[in-house]
Amino acid sequence: MNVFLIFMSAILVNNFVLQRFLGICPFLGVSKKTDTAVGMSLAVIFVMVLASVITWLLNGVLVLMGLGFLKTIVFILVIASLVQFVEIFLKKVSPGLYEALGIFLPLITTNCAILGLALLNIQNNYGLLETIFNALGAGFGFGLALILFAGIREQLDFADIPKPFKGLAGTLITAGILSMAFVGFSGMIKL
Amino acid sequence: MAKKQSELTNGMFSNNPIFVQALGMCPTLATTTSATNGLGMGMATLAVLIMSNIVISLIRKLVPEKIRIPVYIIIIAGFVTMIDLLMHGFLYDLWKTLGLFIPLIVVNCLILGRAESFASQNSVFKSILDALGMGLGFAGGLILLGSVREILGAGTWFGLPLWGDAFNVFIMILPPGAFITLGLLAAMFNWMGISREEKKKKKAKAAKKAGETA
Amino acid sequence: MGNYLKTGLTLMAFAIVVAVLLAGVYTITEEPIAQAELNVKLESIKTVLTDPVSGELLIEESDIPGSQEKLNEKIWKENDGENLYESKKHNGYCASPAYEFTLKDGRTAYILNGASVGYGGYVTIMCSFISDGDSMEMMRLEVLDYSQETPGLGAKIAEEPVKERFFNIPESGLEKVLVVDKDSGKSPAQTYEEEKAHKKEGIISVSDLMTGATITPRGVANAINTMTEYLEQTTGGDE
Numbered sequence: 001m002n003v004f005l006i007f008m009s010a011i012l013v014n015n016f017v018l019q020r021f022l023g024i025c026p027f028l029g030v031s032k033k034t035d036t037a038v039g040m041s042l043a044v045i046f047v048m049v050l051a052s053v054i055t056w057l058l059n060g061v062l063v064l065m066g067l068g069f070l071k072t073i074v075f076i077l078v079i080a081s082l083v084q085f086v087e088i089f090l091k092k093v094s095p096g097l098y099e100a101l102g103i104f105l106p107l108i109t110t111n112c113a114i115l116g117l118a119l120l121n122i123q124n125n126y127g128l129l130e131t132i133f134n135a136l137g138a139g140f141g142f143g144l145a146l147i148l149f150a151g152i153r154e155q156l157d158f159a160d161i162p163k164p165f166k167g168l169a170g171t172l173i174t175a176g177i178l179s180m181a182f183v184g185f186s187g188m189i190k191l
Numbered sequence: 192m193a194k195k196q197s198e199l200t201n202g203m204f205s206n207n208p209i210f211v212q213a214l215g216m217c218p219t220l221a222t223t224t225s226a227t228n229g230l231g232m233g234m235a236t237l238a239v240l241i242m243s244n245i246v247i248s249l250i251r252k253l254v255p256e257k258i259r260i261p262v263y264i265i266i267i268a269g270f271v272t273m274i275d276l277l278m279h280g281f282l283y284d285l286w287k288t289l290g291l292f293i294p295l296i297v298v299n300c301l302i303l304g305r306a307e308s309f310a311s312q313n314s315v316f317k318s319i320l321d322a323l324g325m326g327l328g329f330a331g332g333l334i335l336l337g338s339v340r341e342i343l344g345a346g347t348w349f350g351l352p353l354w355g356d357a358f359n360v361f362i363m364i365l366p367p368g369a370f371i372t373l374g375l376l377a378a379m380f381n382w383m384g385i386s387r388e389e390k391k392k393k394k395a396k397a398a399k400k401a402g403e404t405a
Numbered sequence: 406m407g408n409y410l411k412t413g414l415t416l417m418a419f420a421i422v423v424a425v426l427l428a429g430v431y432t433i434t435e436e437p438i439a440q441a442e443l444n445v446k447l448e449s450i451k452t453v454l455t456d457p458v459s460g461e462l463l464i465e466e467s468d469i470p471g472s473q474e475k476l477n478e479k480i481w482k483e484n485d486g487e488n489l490y491e492s493k494k495h496n497g498y499c500a501s502p503a504y505e506f507t508l509k510d511g512r513t514a515y516i517l518n519g520a521s522v523g524y525g526g527y528v529t530i531m532c533s534f535i536s537d538g539d540s541m542e543m544m545r546l547e548v549l550d551y552s553q554e555t556p557g558l559g560a561k562i563a564e565e566p567v568k569e570r571f572f573n574i575p576e577s578g579l580e581k582v583l584v585v586d587k588d589s590g591k592s593p594a595q596t597y598e599e600e601k602a603h604k605k606e607g608i609i610s611v612s613d614l615m616t617g618a619t620i621t622p623r624g625v626a627n628a629i630n631t632m633t634e635y636l637e638q639t640t641g642g643d644e
Contacts, residue, residue: 018366019366020221021216021217021218021220021221021366021369022217022295023217024216024217024220025213025214025216025217025300028213028216069272069276070272072268072271072272072275072294072297073265073268073269073272076264076268076297076298077261077264077265077268080260080261080264107300109298110298110299110300110303111298112217112295112298112299115294115295115297115298116291116295119291119294119295120291123291163381163382163385164378164379164381164382164385165374165378165381166381167381168213168374168377168381169374169375169377169378169381170374170378171374172370172371172373172374172377173370173371173374173375173378175370175374176367176368176369176370176371176374177367177371179366179367179370180362180367182366183365183366183367
């Protein structure tokens with residue numbers, strides 16, 4: 001499969017958040033303001049690409065040693081370490097963003113999108129180039145969904161929502177409608 | 192005895208992982224295309240939750256504070272891999288259906304959350320109860336969501352046909368259906384919580400009035 | 406420095422203990438896993454070797470492989486972990502190995518695994534091509550992996566009524582490149598007879614069952630086309 005197809009597919013047709021259900025926790029949690037959403041997306045794209053490449057290489061080693069079954073443990077530890085590194089880096093380079101992201105930065109570790117992406121790359125037998133493009137597409141798709149959603153929620157803050165729907169419930173239904181819009185992308189990519 | 196009971200029911204109702212704590216959203220939305228899938232995923236998560244709570248509670252005095260999170264992750268990932276292997280060998284069809292989401296149990300914030308906030312500070316017995324409560328609450332939520340989506344989307348329940356093709360809202364099986372159904376269920380839980388609060392307030396007010404006139 | 410070393414070593418100790426335990430579970434589950442995977446393969450092979458019209462299994466009961474060794478005896482072509490063939494034209498590949506069975510009536514059956522791109526990724530199928538020496542038809546297929554297709558839409562490809570639309574494609578159809586009726590420009594088949602006539606021209610009628618999900622059956626058609634290309638190259642003169 002050519003890399004462009006993989007890239008576009010990950011963003012629109014099989015959007016990681018709205019179609020594959022990966023990365024929901026940060027999606028629901030960080031999307032209150034558009035600037036935090038942008039910051040979070042950039043951090044996620046960075047971690048995704050780096051994590052994908054490292055885990056892809058490590059998997060090659062594991063398989064060679066016949067230890068393929070250890071990949072879940074190895075992958076999650078790699079991701080956890082990477083996120084630590086990004087945290088330290090951000091604290092030095094952009095303390096404002098670091099403060100804004102708060103608890104959500106270490107939570108990138110438990111973002112199923114990153115581990116899910118790493119595992120998908122292996123499951124689909126992608127080569128290194130395809131892995132990188134899949135990671136880029138996944139990251140951009142995540143960012144797209146996150147930023148769109150933040151924009152909507154900023155508007156929603158001013159609306160008068162019935163009490164039971166305040167909070168999680170209303171957010172989920174809004175996400176559902178956004179997801180419906182993305183279903184409309186089916187059939188967009190023709191061979 | 193009452194305290195022990197509340198540890199169990201705490202996870203199932205008042206502190207339900209899905210509807211109240213909003214943890215484990217990813218598998219909740221992804222694996223509930225049918226009641227059976229929800230049940231399978233719920234059981235797998237429950238198994239990992241119990242085993243990891245037990246072990247983490249057992250070793251809680253041995254783990255240095257600084258590295259406790261990586262250690263918990265290693266233990267949880269270990270159990271998840273074990274469940275993945277066992278299901279691959281003995282429950283092939285369910286394994287194939289749940290696919291990617293079995294290894295993703297590792298990043299289910301519920302498990303790490305319980306390890307960090309409960310198992311690392313409580314006895315083994317209490318940790319088992321906590322795991323049971325949270326796990327059953329999680330599984331219950333999954334089965335509920337899976338049932339609604341399956342009944343409305345495919346006209347079956349646990350695979351048994353109810354009314355066949357006569358009434359199918361198949362968007363229920365698609366991603367938007369998952370979000371919306373969970374949203375509506377969350378709203379329902381919310382509403383039940385709110386009316387319970389209002390009833391309590393009314394009772395307190397009435398009791399106060401009665402106390403005043405007495 | 407010493408403190409870091411100590412914590413580092415403790416962490417490693419935990420990791421090693423868990424890894425060792427896991428290795429234990431892995432050795433226990435290795436066999437059941439291999440058996441489960443083999444069973445799935447054997448079931449599919451049995452299915453594609455069953456005549457869809459008569460329901461009869463076309464090979465002798467005794468010929469059904471019961472183990473990996475017995476299955477390996479039936480290998481026709483293999484390519485050591487790589488694909489047997491890749492088709493740029495149909496965006497698909499034929500996986501290794503391909504099997505050969507001799508039917509009860511003497512004809513030869515080639516079992517091929519292949520895939521082409523569907524909606525979200527590859528759709529993997531297994532096909533039985535039956536040859537009597539003069540001509541070859543694609544008798545039956547099983548959909549092995551459609552995990553990237555949309556549940557309720559593309560995923561319907563694995564349902565029996567949809568699969569049946571692909572059964573019994575005669576050589577005349579295979580020689581033309583297979584297309585789904587939506588891509589053929591012809592109006593969809595209204596009767597079973599029309600469906601059969603279309604198949605002779607390489608047109609698969611699925612648009613009524615797969616409304617709004619043309620990409621997935623198109624992928625299946627392309628997978629079959631890939632296999633046909635491969636077979637033309639390898640059995641060349643036989644046809």
